[in-house]
Amino acid sequence: MNFGFILPSGDARATADLARLAEKAGWDGFFVSEAVWGIDAWVALAAAAMLTRRIRLGTMLTPLPIRKPWKLASETATLDNLSRGRVILSVGLGAVDTGFGNFGEETDRKIRAEELDEGLEVLTGLWAGQPFKFDGRHYHIQPTGFNPPPPPVQRPRIPIWVVGAWPRERSMRRALRWDGLIPTRMSAAGEHLPVRPEDIVQMRETIRASRPDASAYDIVMEGKTPGNDPERARDLLQPWVEAGVTWFNEAMWDEADPARIRERILQGPARFRPLRRARSRGRTA
Numbered sequence: 001m002n003f004g005f006i007l008p009s010g011d012a013r014a015t016a017d018l019a020r021l022a023e024k025a026g027w028d029g030f031f032v033s034e035a036v037w038g039i040d041a042w043v044a045l046a047a048a049a050m051l052t053r054r055i056r057l058g059t060m061l062t063p064l065p066i067r068k069p070w071k072l073a074s075e076t077a078t079l080d081n082l083s084r085g086r087v088i089l090s091v092g093l094g095a096v097d098t099g100f101g102n103f104g105e106e107t108d109r110k111i112r113a114e115e116l117d118e119g120l121e122v123l124t125g126l127w128a129g130q131p132f133k134f135d136g137r138h139y140h141i142q143p144t145g146f147n148p149p150p151p152p153v154q155r156p157r158i159p160i161w162v163v164g165a166w167p168r169e170r171s172m173r174r175a176l177r178w179d180g181l182i183p184t185r186m187s188a189a190g191e192h193l194p195v196r197p198e199d200i201v202q203m204r205e206t207i208r209a210s211r212p213d214a215s216a217y218d219i220v221m222e223g224k225t226p227g228n229d230p231e232r233a234r235d236l237l238q239p240w241v242e243a244g245v246t247w248f249n250e251a252m253w254d255e256a257d258p259a260r261i262r263e264r265i266l267q268g269p270a271r272f273r274p275l276r277r278a279r280s281r282g283r284t285a
Contacts, residue, residue, distance in 0.1 A: 004029030063094020180218030227267025
């Protein structure tokens, strides 16, 4: 299992400084949020790239329907080159209660889903290079030779993690087309429910049935673990390890004290030796 840290808030300078500390403390990834209006995620991550060498950098997550996919393609390719291939892009529909309506962004879920699908096609098409043409419902692009940027360093592309709502077939099918799943669970009435390890087990079976490279496909969960209690951390993480989660991202969304955030980063990820029943299945943490 890989361990990431999600920075709940902070400007570009703080992002860079804390990413540097996170790398030294042994975290595998460092992630920032991307909002309709706020600190620019890609500027902040560029600053972090200049002070780090190993740690993966990305968003958690980018609401792609509110972004111009060609602008995002430029930003991510530029950062992947700057960081020498360390970018991870996480995308989803976005949460409309974070200001979509205030800025005139689309709030209809169906339309945002269409924009997400088309946006991913445009994004990856532009990463692949010119000539690229796209004619969709929401985006129309003609090939251009005007100052195209270098493609991303990573091949075949920057890894893309996509939110998938279990057990909604269309949402899961979208996520399975890309490189990783950020799982959520929805009731028949559309209510969001907590994701449980047993849900991950079922999702993993769907992944195995749908993808020949299922072992290389990421499943990404977030939560909180105590940095000063390894045994408690093991108890919290063991079910996720057994279920097949490949990334666990420490998320202190409700923490506003910079000192507490820094303290948790310095404590490092909750690495441990899995119990025998997990080792027998070939999992490590």
